[in-house]
Amino acid sequence: MSAAAELNEEADYPEVCSVSRVLGTGYNLPDHVVTNDYFASYLDTSAQWIRDRTGISERRWVEGDVPASELAEPAARDAIRRAGLQPEDIDGIIFATVTPDYIFPSSAVFLQARLGCHGGLAFDVNAVCSGFLYAIATADALIGKGIAKNILVIGCDIYSKIINKNDRSSCILFGDGAGALVLGANTAAESGGKDSGTQVVEARGVGVSGSGETLCGIYASELGADGRHTGILCVPSGTAAPVTPESIKTDAHYLTMDGREVFKLAVRKLAEINESIVVSQGFSLSQVDWFASHQANQRILSAMARSLGAPEEKMLSNVEKVGNTSAASVPILLAEAEEQGKIKSGDLVVLSAFGGGVTWGSMLLRW
Numbered sequence: 001m002s003a004a005a006e007l008n009e010e011a012d013y014p015e016v017c018s019v020s021r022v023l024g025t026g027y028n029l030p031d032h033v034v035t036n037d038y039f040a041s042y043l044d045t046s047a048q049w050i051r052d053r054t055g056i057s058e059r060r061w062v063e064g065d066v067p068a069s070e071l072a073e074p075a076a077r078d079a080i081r082r083a084g085l086q087p088e089d090i091d092g093i094i095f096a097t098v099t100p101d102y103i104f105p106s107s108a109v110f111l112q113a114r115l116g117c118h119g120g121l122a123f124d125v126n127a128v129c130s131g132f133l134y135a136i137a138t139a140d141a142l143i144g145k146g147i148a149k150n151i152l153v154i155g156c157d158i159y160s161k162i163i164n165k166n167d168r169s170s171c172i173l174f175g176d177g178a179g180a181l182v183l184g185a186n187t188a189a190e191s192g193g194k195d196s197g198t199q200v201v202e203a204r205g206v207g208v209s210g211s212g213e214t215l216c217g218i219y220a221s222e223l224g225a226d227g228r229h230t231g232i233l234c235v236p237s238g239t240a241a242p243v244t245p246e247s248i249k250t251d252a253h254y255l256t257m258d259g260r261e262v263f264k265l266a267v268r269k270l271a272e273i274n275e276s277i278v279v280s281q282g283f284s285l286s287q288v289d290w291f292a293s294h295q296a297n298q299r300i301l302s303a304m305a306r307s308l309g310a311p312e313e314k315m316l317s318n319v320e321k322v323g324n325t326s327a328a329s330v331p332i333l334l335a336e337a338e339e340q341g342k343i344k345s346g347d348l349v350v351l352s353a354f355g356g357g358v359t360w361g362s363m364l365l366r367w
């Protein structure tokens with residue numbers, strides 16, 4: 001339990017700290033819709049099987065060669081605009097992806113060049129489907145240290161380029177997309193007026209709420225990995241497995257997945273980390289307004305809801321229309337939910353993700 005939570009175990013509303021908060025969101029999906037019928041037209045599967053076992057009806061794929069930074073740019077511009085900022089106000093870009101423009105330079109610097117906001121920090125994060133959680137937690141820490149003020153956090157993946165389109169057990173799941181969020185320093189003056197009584201305890205703007213207050217911003221994050229499970233979800237092409245004419249002939253360089261194993265681990269870990277992040281800050285699960293979890297499979301989301309004892313309406317979901325967009329999944333979900341008027345200012349939200357590595361991450365924030 002954090003020091004802040006320990007201090008306020010008895011309080012109705014726990015005292016929480018926050019150094020950064022969400023200023024704006026955006027997302028971008030390719031125009032091209034790929035329905036389940038497409039897979040049924042050439043694989044031994046059916047639209048119904050895919051719908052029943054995953055909750056997915058359609059996903060979007062890019063057409064032709066689209067670099068990740070190009071797919072991300074409209075999402076980034078929307079997030080910056082909704083934050084009330086200009087590209088030149090952005091002094092950091094963290095780009096979560098496993099499908100970057102190139103091996104290097106990073107997609108973050110390509111995006112920086114597209115946006116025309118030179119000079120700030122820019123780097124990519126590879127934590128597969130948990131990449132966005134790793135990226136936003138890193139951005140929060142950098143803002144807390146005063147290294148950057150307004151960080152553009154991107155989740156963007158183009159799995160249509162790395163899946164084996166003849167593997168019915170994996171290719172049906174994944175879609176392409178990009179989500180973006182601008183994270184800014186949290187100060188009393190900038191907290192939207194909901195934090196009367198909030199103290200600014202450091203020059204950088206670490207806000208601390210008192211009892212009954214609703215300080216907006218990120219309260220806590222938890223990240224983890226278990227490298228014993230590298231083999232269950234993997235794209236085996238790189239220095240350990242260079243792409244050769246033979247590997248191309250046998251499709252060995254594409255994504256491979258033990259879906260059943262990933263499913264079991266994901267359900268267990270997601271339920272565990274959602275509960276622990278909420279309880280660690282002195283809240284109860286019933287106080288959470290929205291669970292924004294990685295969109296891999298509707299059955300995973302339903303199992304999570306059952307395990308947490310949370311009503312399924314609180315589990316945000318867009319997997320039916322978008323599929324699994326890996327690092328883009330959580331930020332697309334958040335941007336859509338805000339656009340649809342679901343997530344509102346002051347809501348208590350838990351973000352969580354689980355993916356290849358295996359990796360996981362969770363975050364508790366007040367929107």
Ligand code: UT7
Nearest residue numbers: 044045046049053054129168169259260262263296297355
């Ligand atoms: O983002 C994180 C990464 N990914 C995930 O989180 C994915 C997690 N896993 C899943 O979502 C599910 O495991 C899948 C959707 C991939 C598979 O669903 P499942 O209910 O776990 O199926 P299964 O792997 O247990 O396979 C059941 C049967 C198998 O046939 P047999 O061995 O029972 O004859 C599969 O070959 O379903 C078969 N199958 C399919 N049948 C029709 C697998 N894929 C398909 C398909 N159409 N597309």
